[in-house]
Amino acid sequence: MTETDPHLIYRGRFAPSPTGRLHFGSLVAALGSWLLARHHGGEWLIRVEDLDPPREIPGAAQAQLATLAAFGLMSDLPLLWQSQRHDRYSEALSRLLADGAAFECRCSRTDLAAVGGIHRACVAHGPARPPAIRLRVADDSRVAFVDGLQGRIEQAVDREVGDVVLRRADGFWAYQLAVVVDDADQGITDVVRGADLLDSTPRQILLQRALGLPTPRYLHLPLIVDAEGQKLSKSMAALPIDDHAPLPALRAAWTALGQPAAALADAPSVAGALASAQRHFRPEALPKVRHATFAAAHNKPVAGAV
Known part of the structure; x- marks a missing residue:
């Protein structure tokens, strides 16, 4: 595995899918990845x-970008569209x-149901079915x-995941192929994202190795x-945040990252809040298992812990 050169400038990214607000x-x-990039001067x-x-939902990508801009989170380089x-x-x-x-595979989910969906050998008997392409x-x-x-x-990728789909x-x-190619082409040194993608990382590392790309x-x-306790994006609580009044959500996101509420309490604007956040951000305070739960009835986050 080729590790990222520690002498390269830190370069992080946020990569939303346009499936909604x-x-x-x-x-x-987004805020966590932005703060870590700024903390490292990247x-x-x-x-x-x-x-x-x-x-995808029509107009969702532009709405997401408008929301990020309302919170002062804008890309340092031109946007990349997959x-x-x-x-x-x-x-x-x-x-x-x-x-x-990589190899062609015509196995369906039904074909692989008996082995929990984990592909270790092709078992399909329908040659007319369009093939997927999998990583061996x-x-x-x-x-x-x-x-x-x-x-x-x-992670034992062979037993826990199996042969990875690259093209459906x-x-x-x-996703796995696109994200690996994009991270390499964009010179991403540090990937900061939600823990729901933690299990995807070993298969991405295998793919990086196969392509000779840095990790x-x-x-x-x-x-x-x-x-x-349900992931917010799958919950009825996943209401969009308010572009027109961003400070309350920005402060809540800051505290969800384990940072001191007082640092942003008196900020009069988004720009002021982000400037203060950069001064007071402590990566060592990021929580491993703590989180914020979201009160759907009030459309606001509240502190919580696992």
Whole structure:
């Protein structure tokens, strides 16, 4: 595995999918990644992950960008839109196929149901079905890395995940391939995102190795959940945050990241709040398991803990 050169300038990113308006959990992830980039004197980029048309909502991407701008969170470099990068993904996939690191697969979810959906050998008997393309995961493919917040993470990718889909049978690119190619092309040194993607990291590291790409440093922030402990993006509590009155949500996101409420209490504006946040931010205070629950009835976050 090629590690990120420690002498490179820190470069982080936030990469929303345009499936709806940004909610409080998205804001916490965006603010956390932005704060860590600023703390290290680095750059912060925005990438629009618009590669899944069946799930995308028209106008959602522009609404998300407007929300980020309302909170003072704007990309230091031009935006990257995944929908404009099909040639790069095709190039990477062609390399993997030529090297024998990827293969065509016509197995459906039904075909793999008996093995829990984990693909280790093709069992499909329908040659007319359009093929997906999978990464060939060797036996005993155990990947370990040290997360910047969660500590050492280890996963047996062959047994827990299986052969990873790179291009779906419907022709759409899989998230794992796109994110690995984009992080390398954008020179991302540090990936800061929600802990719901923690399990994806080992398979991305395997793919980086197969493509000869550097592996960024990773830090996974705790999830924001509703009062029933459900991930906010899957909850009825996932109401959009208010672009026209951003300070309350910004202050709440700041405290959800384990930072002192007093630091932003008197800030008169978003710009003032972000300036104060940069001065007072302490990465060592980021919570590993603490989170903020979200009170749907009042459309506001409240402190909580797991």
